Amino acid sequence: MTRSWMRYAILLAPLPLFLVASYVLPFFVVAKWSVTDPEPGLGQYIRIFTDPTVQVVLIRTLRICVIVTLVSVTLAYAIAYNWVFGPPKRQRLIEYCVLIPFWISVLIRAFGWLILLRNNGIINESLMSVGVIKEPLALVRNELGSIIGMTHFLIPFAVFPLASALRQVDPRVPQAASGLGAGRMRIFWTVTLPMTMPGVLGASIIVFVFALGFFITPAILSGGRSVMVAEFIYLQLFQTVNWGLAAAISVVLLVIVAALGALLHKVARLDKLVG
Amino acid sequence: MNRFQLNYANYSIVVNSVFNLSSRKNRKGGVGLAPQRHRASQLSAIGLGKSFGNFEALRSLDLTIAAGEFLTLLGPSGSGKTTFLMALAGFLKPSRGRLEEDGVDITDRPADKRNFGMVFQGYALFPHLSVTDNVAFPLKVRKVPAAEIKKRVGDMIERVGLSAHAHKRPAQLSGGQQQRVALARALVFEPGVLLLDEPFSALDKNLREGLQAEMKRVHRETGTTFVFVTHDQSEALALSDRIAIFNHGQLMQAAEPRAIYTRPDNRFVAEFLGRINLLPLEGCSAIDGRATGRLGEATLSAPTGAAALAGRQSLLAVRPEHLRIGAAGADDNSVAGVIADKIFNGAEMSLQVALATGQRLLLSVPDNSAAAALAVGAETKVCWPVESGFILHDDRNA
Numbered sequence: 001m002t003r004s005w006m007r008y009a010i011l012l013a014p015l016p017l018f019l020v021a022s023y024v025l026p027f028f029v030v031a032k033w034s035v036t037d038p039e040p041g042l043g044q045y046i047r048i049f050t051d052p053t054v055q056v057v058l059i060r061t062l063r064i065c066v067i068v069t070l071v072s073v074t075l076a077y078a079i080a081y082n083w084v085f086g087p088p089k090r091q092r093l094i095e096y097c098v099l100i101p102f103w104i105s106v107l108i109r110a111f112g113w114l115i116l117l118r119n120n121g122i123i124n125e126s127l128m129s130v131g132v133i134k135e136p137l138a139l140v141r142n143e144l145g146s147i148i149g150m151t152h153f154l155i156p157f158a159v160f161p162l163a164s165a166l167r168q169v170d171p172r173v174p175q176a177a178s179g180l181g182a183g184r185m186r187i188f189w190t191v192t193l194p195m196t197m198p199g200v201l202g203a204s205i206i207v208f209v210f211a212l213g214f215f216i217t218p219a220i221l222s223g224g225r226s227v228m229v230a231e232f233i234y235l236q237l238f239q240t241v242n243w244g245l246a247a248a249i250s251v252v253l254l255v256i257v258a259a260l261g262a263l264l265h266k267v268a269r270l271d272k273l274v275g
Numbered sequence: 276m277n278r279f280q281l282n283y284a285n286y287s288i289v290v291n292s293v294f295n296l297s298s299r300k301n302r303k304g305g306v307g308l309a310p311q312r313h314r315a316s317q318l319s320a321i322g323l324g325k326s327f328g329n330f331e332a333l334r335s336l337d338l339t340i341a342a343g344e345f346l347t348l349l350g351p352s353g354s355g356k357t358t359f360l361m362a363l364a365g366f367l368k369p370s371r372g373r374l375e376e377d378g379v380d381i382t383d384r385p386a387d388k389r390n391f392g393m394v395f396q397g398y399a400l401f402p403h404l405s406v407t408d409n410v411a412f413p414l415k416v417r418k419v420p421a422a423e424i425k426k427r428v429g430d431m432i433e434r435v436g437l438s439a440h441a442h443k444r445p446a447q448l449s450g451g452q453q454q455r456v457a458l459a460r461a462l463v464f465e466p467g468v469l470l471l472d473e474p475f476s477a478l479d480k481n482l483r484e485g486l487q488a489e490m491k492r493v494h495r496e497t498g499t500t501f502v503f504v505t506h507d508q509s510e511a512l513a514l515s516d517r518i519a520i521f522n523h524g525q526l527m528q529a530a531e532p533r534a535i536y537t538r539p540d541n542r543f544v545a546e547f548l549g550r551i552n553l554l555p556l557e558g559c560s561a562i563d564g565r566a567t568g569r570l571g572e573a574t575l576s577a578p579t580g581a582a583a584l585a586g587r588q589s590l591l592a593v594r595p596e597h598l599r600i601g602a603a604g605a606d607d608n609s610v611a612g613v614i615a616d617k618i619f620n621g622a623e624m625s626l627q628v629a630l631a632t633g634q635r636l637l638l639s640v641p642d643n644s645a646a647a648a649l650a651v652g653a654e655t656k657v658c659w660p661v662e663s664g665f666i667l668h669d670d671r672n673a
């Protein structure tokens with residue numbers, strides 16, 4: 001018993017070392033670059049808040065993240081609601097539809113959307129052949145493409161916390177509301193939704209944080225036409241070789257993500273209190 | 276006026292009606308009086324049944340609940356009480372039969388259109404709303420003007436003694452306080468029927484007794500029809516106008532507490548409510564409303580209805596409190612036995628007397644009496660007035 005415990009301890013010992021080596025040390029190096037490259041000082045941070053190029057990227061990123069969060073949490077709520085309260089057949093169907101995408105790589109999914117959405121893609125071609133539109137719709141190689149691809153990718157991440165919040169709702173509470181005279185819509189808006197609000201907040205934070213760091217999906221689906229912050233950092237590092245700016249933006253991002261993480265932690269605890 | 280009195284069925288005292296009439300008028304003008312009597316509905320279940328798959332949770336049930344009545348549904352766990360209540364509330368669709376409210380078929384009316392108040396097992400309060408908002412919910416749904424909501428909710432919260440906690444969330448309240456919020460929420464819209472599913476089951480004994488008295492008072496004040504579920508027999512006896520006893524999804528008997536205790540219809544009801552001695556009678560015959568039969572050496576009698584005996588095993592039933600130790604009087608039954616066990620429980624002593632025929636009689640005697648001093652193993656005689664017993668039929672193997 002004790003010996004096997006020791007063995008696990010020895011096996012696990014490298015983990016903290018590995019974490020320090022791969023996350024903490026690089027972080028300090030990056031933080032150092034942000035105040036030393038190309039010259040010591042806070043110049044790079046000032047640039048983040050003044051340089052129009054950076055501003056455009058940041059505002060675009062914020063806009064895309066907010067839209068993606070709103071759309072995917074809304075859709076995920078509908079999916080989670082049907083998953084938890086729907087008839088058994090629908091529950092199975094949703095399980096497959098939510099779980100299967102998890103097994104498919106980000107890259108393949110992005111290319112899948114490209115095939116569907118591009119000018120001579122399936123959607124545009126069928127719409128044109130039916131005669132609904134004459135010109136192909138610009139569904140991809142722009143912000144819309146990024147939003148569609150990211151939303152699709154992130155919905156499952158929102159479905160799980162929302163489903164768990166919905167499962168915690170005592171079914172007698174909406175039932176009581178119905179007995180007190182409330183119709184289905186009213187029960188949803190005044191009882192079920194408010195009771196699952198911590199789950200909605202949690203799901204929103206998770207989706208927002210993921211969206212903030214998205215790289216591959218927007219890079220492929222916007223075709224470089226609507227660069228988001230992660231791709232922008234990549235460009236600063238490997239094309240413009242402006243390491244100081246890349247590092248400063250990374251630090252700012254990290255601070256934002258950490259703040260959202262702390263908020264999520266609070267919300268999750270709140271969730272437990274309410275449930 | 277006539278319709279008014281119909282609505283108040285049991286409470287058709289003219290003074291009351293007049294009082295209500297004026298209080299209603301006042302409320303329309305926005306200045307209601309505090310104690311309000313509600314419209315009370317009569318409910319009828321006609322051949323009502325509910326199956327879950329092959330399992331019959333409720334067998335064809337016929338029961339009429341009078342307007343303004345306090346009816347208790349009593350039965351062991353799993354006997355179908357909640358199922359019946361849920362069918363009344365409209366949360367469960369009955370598999371068979373009909374439901375009527377004041378003679379109108381409501382079987383297919385959805386729960387939110389029935390206008391019944393309900394207190395759930397576990398209360399089912401809205402956890403995200405304050406006490407005030409919980410109680411205001413049914414009024415907001417009914418689009419009552421804001422000023423009137425404020426007044427009625429305030430009055431209701433005061434009536435259940437929670438004014439000091441009006442802004443708290445349910446999680447910040449004790450069990451008894453939550454129970455009061457549930458009651459206030461279910462009554463504030465003046466429903467014709469109030470359904471309560473084991474509202475006290477989560478509370479400790481002292482609190483229960485206080486709340487029982489309060490429940491009784493609320494019933495008296497509102498005049499609403501109460502349908503109250505419990506598995507606690509003393510609670511049922513203390514509160515109800517009438518008790519309906521359930522077993523295996525079947526209604527075994529519905530009657531006033533005293534009637535159901537002193538003259539149960541069948542063995543299940545007799546044994547479920549309080550303790551009872553059952554003695555099988557041999558060669559039983561009935562003359563002049565009295566059944567007489569043999570138990571070993573003894574000849575025993577009890578009052579009985581006319582055609583009751585026909586070819587079934589008859590049991591003489593008698594409650595422990597009617598038995599005594601000692602010589603038989605003029606119109607007494609008497610059997611001989613041996614003290615088999617004594618249990619001291621405070622004011623009284625429970626004795627078990629073993630009969631030669633193998634049965635054990637249970638009786639309770641005052642702790643300071645001579646009978647209580649008898650030693651285990653002592654020979655004795657047990658007797659009881661013929662009138663205090665009654666005849667049951669063995670429906671165990673019916």
Ligand SMILES: Nc1ncnc2c1ncn2[C@@H]1O[C@H](COP(=O)(O)OP(=O)(O)O)[C@@H](O)[C@H]1O
Pocket residue numbers: 327330332350351352353354355356357358359
């Ligand atoms: N939704 C359901 N599905 C299947 N069986 C149920 C369901 N609800 C209740 N039952 C069964 O019906 C019986 C009666 O239940 P219930 O009315 O809750 O009893 P009580 O309230 O008297 O304890 C129980 O045996 C229970 O298992």
Ligand SMILES: [Mg+2]
Pocket residue numbers: 356357358
């Ligand atoms: Mg129950």
